[in-house]
Amino acid sequence: MSVFNAILKSLKANITTIIVYLTIFTVFGNMQAKATTSTQESAFEEVTVKVAVTDNDNSNLSQALVDYLTETQEVVAPGTDDPQVMNDNVRFAIYDYALIIPEGFEEQIKSGDVEDALTYIAPGTTASQFLLTEKLNDYLQDVVVYLNSGYSENEAISLTHDQMVKLSNTQATVVDKSEENHRSYYSGMYTFNGYTLMMLLCVCCACTLTFMKNRDVNNRISVSGMHFFTRNAASIAAVIFIGFAITTVAIIVISLMGLEYENTKFIFYAIDTYTLMFVGLGMAYFICSITVNESLINMVANMFVLSMSFLCGVFVDTQYLSASIVKAAHFLPLYWYTTAIKFINDTPINNIWSRQFASYLLIEVLFAMVFFAAGLIITKKKEQYAI
Amino acid sequence: MFGRIFVYKFKEIIRNRYMVGWNFLFPIVLATVFYLGFGNMIKDDPDSFHTIEVGYVNTNQAESNFETVLDELTEETDGNEAILSLRKYGSKQEAMDAMNSDEIFGFYMEDGEEIETIVPTNGYNATVMNQIVREYENKKNVIDTIAKDHPENIQSALDMVTENLAIIKEHDFGNNTSPYVQYFFALIAMSSLFSSWISTTILEGICANMTEQGKRFECSPTSKLMAIVAGICAAMIMQAVSNAVVVIYVQKILKISFGAPLVNIIAITTLGSALGVSCGVLMGSLIKNSRLLMVVPLCFTMTCSFFSGLMWHQIRQLIESKAPILNRINPAALLVDCLYTRATYGKTAMYYQDITIMSIMIVVSLFISAILLRRRKYVSL
Numbered sequence: 001m002s003v004f005n006a007i008l009k010s011l012k013a014n015i016t017t018i019i020v021y022l023t024i025f026t027v028f029g030n031m032q033a034k035a036t037t038s039t040q041e042s043a044f045e046e047v048t049v050k051v052a053v054t055d056n057d058n059s060n061l062s063q064a065l066v067d068y069l070t071e072t073q074e075v076v077a078p079g080t081d082d083p084q085v086m087n088d089n090v091r092f093a094i095y096d097y098a099l100i101i102p103e104g105f106e107e108q109i110k111s112g113d114v115e116d117a118l119t120y121i122a123p124g125t126t127a128s129q130f131l132l133t134e135k136l137n138d139y140l141q142d143v144v145v146y147l148n149s150g151y152s153e154n155e156a157i158s159l160t161h162d163q164m165v166k167l168s169n170t171q172a173t174v175v176d177k178s179e180e181n182h183r184s185y186y187s188g189m190y191t192f193n194g195y196t197l198m199m200l201l202c203v204c205c206a207c208t209l210t211f212m213k214n215r216d217v218n219n220r221i222s223v224s225g226m227h228f229f230t231r232n233a234a235s236i237a238a239v240i241f242i243g244f245a246i247t248t249v250a251i252i253v254i255s256l257m258g259l260e261y262e263n264t265k266f267i268f269y270a271i272d273t274y275t276l277m278f279v280g281l282g283m284a285y286f287i288c289s290i291t292v293n294e295s296l297i298n299m300v301a302n303m304f305v306l307s308m309s310f311l312c313g314v315f316v317d318t319q320y321l322s323a324s325i326v327k328a329a330h331f332l333p334l335y336w337y338t339t340a341i342k343f344i345n346d347t348p349i350n351n352i353w354s355r356q357f358a359s360y361l362l363i364e365v366l367f368a369m370v371f372f373a374a375g376l377i378i379t380k381k382k383e384q385y386a387i
Numbered sequence: 388m389f390g391r392i393f394v395y396k397f398k399e400i401i402r403n404r405y406m407v408g409w410n411f412l413f414p415i416v417l418a419t420v421f422y423l424g425f426g427n428m429i430k431d432d433p434d435s436f437h438t439i440e441v442g443y444v445n446t447n448q449a450e451s452n453f454e455t456v457l458d459e460l461t462e463e464t465d466g467n468e469a470i471l472s473l474r475k476y477g478s479k480q481e482a483m484d485a486m487n488s489d490e491i492f493g494f495y496m497e498d499g500e501e502i503e504t505i506v507p508t509n510g511y512n513a514t515v516m517n518q519i520v521r522e523y524e525n526k527k528n529v530i531d532t533i534a535k536d537h538p539e540n541i542q543s544a545l546d547m548v549t550e551n552l553a554i555i556k557e558h559d560f561g562n563n564t565s566p567y568v569q570y571f572f573a574l575i576a577m578s579s580l581f582s583s584w585i586s587t588t589i590l591e592g593i594c595a596n597m598t599e600q601g602k603r604f605e606c607s608p609t610s611k612l613m614a615i616v617a618g619i620c621a622a623m624i625m626q627a628v629s630n631a632v633v634v635i636y637v638q639k640i641l642k643i644s645f646g647a648p649l650v651n652i653i654a655i656t657t658l659g660s661a662l663g664v665s666c667g668v669l670m671g672s673l674i675k676n677s678r679l680l681m682v683v684p685l686c687f688t689m690t691c692s693f694f695s696g697l698m699w700h701q702i703r704q705l706i707e708s709k710a711p712i713l714n715r716i717n718p719a720a721l722l723v724d725c726l727y728t729r730a731t732y733g734k735t736a737m738y739y740q741d742i743t744i745m746s747i748m749i750v751v752s753l754f755i756s757a758i759l760l761r762r763r764k765y766v767s768l
Binding site (some may be wrong): 006027028044045046047062080084085086087088089091092093094100109114115116117118119120121122123124125126127128129130131133135136137138141142144146148149150151159163164166167170171172173174175212213246293294299302303306307310315316321322325 | 404405408409412415416417420421423424425426428429432433434436467468470483486494503504505506507508509510511512513514515516517518520521524525528529532533536537539541543544547548552553554555556557558559560566569586697698699700701702704705708731732735736737
C-alpha cells in the first residue's frame, strides 16, 4: 500500500498539467463540439450571409439596397473603410462578404451604365459569395429593368421590394430521413477528448512511471523488504488507478458540459473512452521506456499525440483529409477510437453493441498491447546493455 | 576571445538534445502534421463553391423553360465551375432513391406550373438550389408586371432580363494566399519565440547563482559583455538556421507556397529569431529562479502563439478588429502579420510598420537587459 500511495502522491507534481489540459478541453472541446453539432431538420431554413455594407452614396437606391440586405441577411458594421482590412476580415471569417456602394451609385444606375456599379470583397469563389452576389444582381437587375421600362425610381424600388418579399415564400422541401450525418454534441466532445485524454495519460503516467525509475526511490523500495510481486503489483495498480481516475474525470467533465443535451448513448461512449485509456497507458509506458527526462517526455508525447490527432480526425474531420492519409491513419490507435465514436453517433442505440463495435475496441486493445510490448523490449534491452 | 566564446556557446546549444528537439525537430514535425491536416484545404479550400449534383423530374409532357434555365446553369462560364450538374429522372421516386443513395444532392420536381425543390438537409447547397427557382420566378413576375403596366416596353424588358448584367464586381487584391497558410506563419512565429529558451539557458550558464558552469565563468577573467554578445549571436544564428530549415522544408518539400520570395521570407524569420532571442535575454535578466526560467519562456511563447493564430487561425484578425494594440505588442502576431502582409499584399506600409516595431522591440529588450545585467557581480547576486 505504501508504494501505491507514494505513486499517487507523485502525481501532485503534474497537477498543473492536468488543470491546463482540462481547461483547454472544456474551452476548445466545447467550442468545437457546439460548432459542429447538427440535428435532424424538417423545415427549410435559408442560409444567411454575414455582410458588411459601406454606403458611400447615401441615396434613395443605396438605402433601399441596404434595407433589403438588412431584411434578408445579417448586416454588420465593416469596422473600417480600408478595403485591405475588409479583405482580411472576410478571409478570416469576421464577416463573409463586404459590399462597397460607391459615391454616385444611384446616378450611374439611372444613367443606364450599370456595369461594375458596385464592388464586393469575398474570400474567393465560395458558396456565400456566389449566393449573395446572385441575390444582389437579381435585386439590382429588377430595379434597372423597371427603370428602363418607364417606372419612376420609387416605383421601381417598391415593386422590386414587394417581389422579393413574395419570393421568400418559395421554399425548398426538406426530406431528412437519415440517422447519419447528424453529429451530436457528445460525438464532438468525445472526439476532442481523444487528444486531451491521450496527452494527460501520456504525460501524467509516463512521469509517474519515471518517478519509480528514480534511482533513489527505487533503492529505498528495494531495501524495504517488500515482496517483489507486491511492489510491482502496487505500481501497476497505481498507474491503472491514475489512468482510470483521469478517464473518469474526463467523462464527468463531458457529461457536465452537455447537461442540456440528451445522452442516451453514454455507456457506449464511456466504453470506447475506457478502451482508449489502455492505449494511453501503453503509450505512456512506451515513452518512459525511451526517456526518463520530463521535458523529453513532454516533447515526445506532444509530437506523437498531436500528430495522431491531426491525422485521425480529432482536429480535422477525416472527410477533409486525403484518401492516402486516411489509409495511413488506419495504423494509428486514435483512428479506431474516432471511428468508434462516429459509429456510436450514426447507429441507432439498439444496434450499437455489434461485432463491428467490438472489433473497433479490440483493435484499440491490440494497439495498447503493442505499445506495452515495445516498451518492455526497449526497457529490457536498456537493462541488458546498461544504457 | 569573442570567436572562442561564440564557438563554445554554439557547441553548447547544438549539443543540448532538449533544445535541438524543441527548436529544430518540433517545428518540422508540427509543419508536417499541419501539412497532412490542412494541406488539402490549402490546395482546395473547403469553402470553395463546387458544382452541385442535382436531379430534375418533369411530369409535364411539353419541354419547359425552367429546364432550359437548368441546362444553361450546367455550362461553365468565364473559366468558373458550372453551378449545376444535371441528371434527369422519370419519376419522383427514382429521383428520391438517387438522393438517398447520395448520387445527387437534391432535385427539382416540375409538375404543371409548380416547381418544387426537394433537398435532404439545409445549408448552402439547398439555399442555392432554392435561389435558382426564386430567380426564375422573379424574372417571370417582372415580365408579367411590365406587360400589364407598360406593354410598349415589353421587348426591351425581355432583352434585359435574358441578358446577364454585370452590375457587381469583385475587388481584386492580386495575390490571395490561403487563410490556412496562416497556421504555418504562426508555427514559424512559435519556433522563433522558442529561441527565448536558448537565451535563458545561455544566461544561466554565466550566472554563478544558477549553475556550476556559471561559477567557473564568474571566476574567469573574461568580459561579461563580450560573453553575452557572443552567446546572443550564437543563439540568433542557431534559431535563424532552424527557421530557414523550416521555411525551406515547407516551401520545397511540402510544396506550400508562402507567396513571397524565399530570401525575403528567410530575412523576416531571421528578424523574428532575433526578436525571440532578445525577449529571452530580457526574461533571463529579470528572472533569477531556475524553475521560472523554464516556465516563463514556455508560457510566454505559447500565449503569444495562441493569440497569433497557432491553434485558431481567426483569432489574430478578431483581435485586430476589437483591440489592434494587442497585435502591435505581441511579437508572434507581429511576425505573423509581417509574413502574411508580405505574402498577400506585398511591401505595404503595414509590412514596414511590423518590421519597425519588431526592430524597436529588439533594441528595447537588449537595452533594458544591458541595464539590468551591468555591474551584476557574484557578491551582489
